[in-house]
Amino acid sequence: MLxxxxxxxxxxxxxxxLNGPWFGELNVGGNKLGIIFKFSNxxxxxxxTMDVPMQSLKDFGIQVVKQTETQIELKSTPLGASFKGEIxxxxxxxxxxxxxxxxxxxxxxxxxxxxxxxxQEPHGPFAY
Numbered sequence: 001m002l003x004x005x006x007x008x009x010x011x012x013x014x015x016x017x018l019n020g021p022w023f024g025e026l027n028v029g030g031n032k033l034g035i036i037f038k039f040s041n042x043x044x045x046x047x048x049t050m051d052v053p054m055q056s057l058k059d060f061g062i063q064v065v066k067q068t069e070t071q072i073e074l075k076s077t078p079l080g081a082s083f084k085g086e087i088x089x090x091x092x093x094x095x096x097x098x099x100x101x102x103x104x105x106x107x108x109x110x111x112x113x114x115x116x117x118x119x120q121e122p123h124g125p126f127a128y
Contacts (some may be wrong), residue, residue, distance in 0.1 A: 018046060018072065023113035024106045034113050035106065037062065037083070037098070041089065048074055051112075073099055 010021025018039040036051040038059075048062040056074045065082075066073035072093060074083040083106060093108040 018067075020110065021112045022093065022108040023111050024095075024108040025113070026104050026106055028104070036112050037108065050076070
């Protein structure tokens with residue numbers, strides 16, 4: 001019984017550590033593609049959504065396949081993609097993104113990364 005209590009406390013603390021956004025960049029053909037995984041913990045159940053700002057993807061549902069104190073595994077059937085990571089510490093998840101037969105390194109850090117600056121977003125003042 002004590003083991004069950006310790007295990008449930010451990011998983012609860014783990015889920016709390018992954019609360020909030022985690023950001024990483026894929027290097028795709030020399031271009032960087034930022035990915036944000038947003039974790040939330042509802043009643044001890046970890047859930048996740050994904051943003052890819054450069055592709056205007058926001059709040060895309062991601063399945064949490066596996067979670068332990070040291071590992072996280074995510075999957076998206078519609079995208080044919082998955083992420084497997086080792087939790088190195090509270091500020092780093094070292095992992096790999098797999099999609100369409102390719103596997104690329106993807107390390108995640110807490111936060112959302114830098115704001116995407118698009119040249120088509122005008123900044124004033126304008127001399128009209």
